[in-house]
Amino acid sequence: MSWSGPGFVIAIIAISTFxxxxxxxxRAKHGYPIENEWTGTTEKPDAxxxxxxxxxxxxxxxxxxxxSRLEERIAVLERIATDPAERTARAIDALR
Incomplete structure (x- = not known):
């Protein structure tokens, strides 16, 4: 086999391509991203x-x-817990 002939160069190119x-x-069969020489990698599309x-x-x-509804309810409960007794009683009666 001649190492300097065109057949050797063609064989190297064929092996590299294969x-x-x-x-x-x-890579495509197992779902890994496929390398693309222009844009980097191409991901497998997910249907x-x-x-x-x-x-x-x-x-x-x-x-x-x-x-947001729970925050509103917590704000009402905080107001009831911190307000004086008279206003708290009125607020509780208003909620009933």
């Missing part, structure tokens, strides 16, 4: 990502509303 293809195929984002957004809005 290695790159095999590496990319294995349910948009649905998950929508569900989390609606849950976040619901929990934010619940927290």
């Amino acid at each position: 290695g790159w293809l095999a590496s990319t195929w294995i 349910g990502a948009a649905r998950k984002i929508e569900l989390l957004t609606s849950e976040n809005e619901r929990l934010t509303g619940q927290i």
